[in-house]
Amino acid sequence: EDKVVQSPLSLVVHEGDTVTLNCSYEVTNFRSLLWYKQEKKAPTFLFMLTSSGIEKKSGRLSSILDKKELFSILNITATQTGDSAVYLCAVEHPYTPLVFGKGTRLSVIA
Amino acid sequence: DGGITQSPKYLFRKEGQNVTLSCEQNLNHDAMYWYRQDPGQGLRLIYYSQIVNDFQKGDIAEGYSVSREKKESFPLTVTSAQKNPTAFYLCASRRGYGYTFGSGTRLTVV
Numbered sequence: 001e002d003k004v005v006q007s008p009l010s011l012v013v014h015e016g017d018t019v020t021l022n023c024s025y026e027v028t029n030f031r032s033l034l035w036y037k038q039e040k041k042a043p044t045f046l047f048m049l050t051s052s053g054i055e056k057k058s059g060r061l062s063s064i065l066d067k068k069e070l071f072s073i074l075n076i077t078a079t080q081t082g083d084s085a086v087y088l089c090a091v092e093h094p095y096t097p098l099v100f101g102k103g104t105r106l107s108v109i110a
Numbered sequence: 111d112g113g114i115t116q117s118p119k120y121l122f123r124k125e126g127q128n129v130t131l132s133c134e135q136n137l138n139h140d141a142m143y144w145y146r147q148d149p150g151q152g153l154r155l156i157y158y159s160q161i162v163n164d165f166q167k168g169d170i171a172e173g174y175s176v177s178r179e180k181k182e183s184f185p186l187t188v189t190s191a192q193k194n195p196t197a198f199y200l201c202a203s204r205r206g207y208g209y210t211f212g213s214g215t216r217l218t219v220v
Contacts, residue, residue, distance in 0.1 A: 009150065034208055042200070042211040043153075088152065095160075097143055097168065098209060102152035 002027045006089050006101035013108055017079050021104045023089035024071040033065055033072050034098065036088040043088055046074070079108045112137045116201050116212035122220050123188070123195065131186045131215045133201035140205060142184040146170060147198040147214075156199075159184055188217065195219055 003026045013019055025033065032050045036043035047056045049065035049072060056063050060079075065072045076083055086105050090098040114135040123129045133142065141160045145153040155168030159178040173192025178184055188195045196219050202209040 006152075032207065041213040043209075044211075045208055048208060090153075092207070097155050097158050100145075100153040102150060 002091065002093075002099045004089055004091050004099050004101035006087075006104050008104060009102060010105040011107070013079055013106070015079060015081060015108055015110050017108075018075065018077045019079060019106065021074040021076075021087050021089075021106070022071065023073070023101055025089075025091045025099075026070065027091045027093060027099065029093040030067070030091060031094055032092045034090045034092060035063055035072075035074050036090065038086045038088055038103070039084075046087075076106075079106075081108050081110055084108045114201060114203055114210055114212035116199075116215050118215060119213065121215055121217045123217060125219055126190045128187055128189050129217065131188070131199055131201075131217070133184045133186065133212060134182055135184075135203045135210070135212075136182060137203055137205065137210060138181070139203035139210070140181070141203060142178070143202045143204070143209070144168075144174075144176065144184070144186045145200045145202065147200060153200065156186065 005024050007022045032048050034048050035046040047063045052067040060077045063074045084107050086103040088103045089101045117132045143158040144156040154170050156174050157176040159165035162181050165178050175187045199215045201212040
């Protein structure tokens, strides 16, 4: 059975801190790993990772995939209160729906 | 603008009633999905459809039903057989990589 495990499940940090969110997976026929940010309602797309060792960056957010060890990390530097959200990791394989982890709830306090 | 529209945003149901959640997309996507989200549980797949007039059960299909008579529409009915329907319901569609999500419907049983 496909499995995606995120850790920690929740995290509280102060503004300016750097955080690392983890996602490990056990999936047959892996195609890609995706990260989403969910604030109130619809998750919004952050990154899609298909190759090991290639870092994807967007502003203060970055992510990398390790296909040998079957995990990915999402880093957020210089956190702001607007980064407070649930961060979802999902794994994709051909022709079947995304498999999601339980998410990490990040709270950034001023 | 292309996107996915879910309605209503909030829905209250009495025990024993069936209710239908609407999901419409104008993205010309073939595949559509329904997920349920409970606190601390991530997204769990209810049903999905990869083509008109065809759909498959997800991990938690019991107590739910769907139809896919048109490419644009994928309504979800929560039946009285669903014992704990209070949750946040997300609809998504896909063409190629990744998902586009609707804004969700929050269903509460009163």
